[in-house]
Amino acid sequence: MSYTAIIIPCYNEAERLDVELFTDFLNRFATFSLIFVDDGSKDKTLEKLEEIKTSTPQRVKIISNKINRGKAEAVRNGILTAYATGDFQQFGFLDADLSTPFSEFTDITDYMVNNNKKAVFGSRLKLEDAKIVRSPLRHIIGRIIAAFIRMTINTPFYDTQCGAKVFTSDIIEVAFNKPFISRWLFDVEIILRLKKHWKKDFGDLLYEYPIKEWNQVDGSKIRFIDMIKIPFELLKIKIKK
Ligand SMILES: Nc1nc2c(ncn2[C@@H]2O[C@H](COP(=O)(O)OP(=O)(O)O)[C@@H](O)[C@H]2O)c(=O)[nH]1
Numbered sequence: 001m002s003y004t005a006i007i008i009p010c011y012n013e014a015e016r017l018d019v020e021l022f023t024d025f026l027n028r029f030a031t032f033s034l035i036f037v038d039d040g041s042k043d044k045t046l047e048k049l050e051e052i053k054t055s056t057p058q059r060v061k062i063i064s065n066k067i068n069r070g071k072a073e074a075v076r077n078g079i080l081t082a083y084a085t086g087d088f089q090q091f092g093f094l095d096a097d098l099s100t101p102f103s104e105f106t107d108i109t110d111y112m113v114n115n116n117k118k119a120v121f122g123s124r125l126k127l128e129d130a131k132i133v134r135s136p137l138r139h140i141i142g143r144i145i146a147a148f149i150r151m152t153i154n155t156p157f158y159d160t161q162c163g164a165k166v167f168t169s170d171i172i173e174v175a176f177n178k179p180f181i182s183r184w185l186f187d188v189e190i191i192l193r194l195k196k197h198w199k200k201d202f203g204d205l206l207y208e209y210p211i212k213e214w215n216q217v218d219g220s221k222i223r224f225i226d227m228i229k230i231p232f233e234l235l236k237i238k239i240k241k
């Protein structure tokens with residue numbers, strides 16, 4: 001049997017957490033565990049998480065940080081905690097709003113296992129048969145950011161920022177051991193770490209998987225100011241890498 005840990009970073013998600021979708025997933029997929037990292041939420045996020053935990057407590061872990069340190073550190077903390085247990089072969093992360101649905105997450109995981117990849121990243125490619133629902137403004141901003149990111153990583157990635165990604169256990173230390181320097185662009189930092197580690201094998205070991213469904217969920221935690229900062233953050237990442 002192969003087991004997967006899914007890390008779900010949460011910050012003030014009481015309104016958006018859909019308890020039923022989470023419990024339904026846990027009941028249907030017995031080889032998956034959820035590790036929630038609450039990050040000093042000021043609303044009732046923790047209560048909602050406890051509610052999700054009641055149905056399958058052995059497969060739900062809640063990490064509760066007193067101080068807010070951002071999505072990057074939350075994901076890193078959750079992945080390293082799951083890794084330390086030695087119980088899992090796959091590790092991934094997913095947004096609490098389930099913009100990428102669980103069905104896509106399990107497809108990504110299956111793809112990685114069946115095709116001997118070591119990392120598979122969900123990608124919001126607007127293919128003919130894909131249901132990618134995103135407002136035109138968010139789509140355009142996303143494409144501009146993607147162009148900047150491509151210049152930074154020097155690799156033709158379409159979408160580095162989709163919140164659904166999976167890794168095999170043997171690459172966890174390379175990708176997550178060191179703290180990230182950026183709050184929202186840690187995905188870019190991971191790509192650079194993997195590229196440096198795998199060198200010419202990078203293209204074979206990492207796959208960008210076009211997901212078939214993605215829904216924009218209102219209430220994004222990214223502020224306009226965070227988007228303005230992106231080119232500067234990328235520069236910082238490029239210099240420090
Ligand atoms: N732990 C933690 N999670 C965060 C923080 N900010 C955002 N998140 C989580 O990151 C995920 C993506 O956030 P979201 O606002 O949906 O971003 P968007 O969809 O990319 O606009 C969600 O699960 C959020 O709860 C934070 O400061 N700490």
Ligand SMILES: [Mg+2]
Binds near residue numbers: 095220
């Ligand atoms: Mg979102």
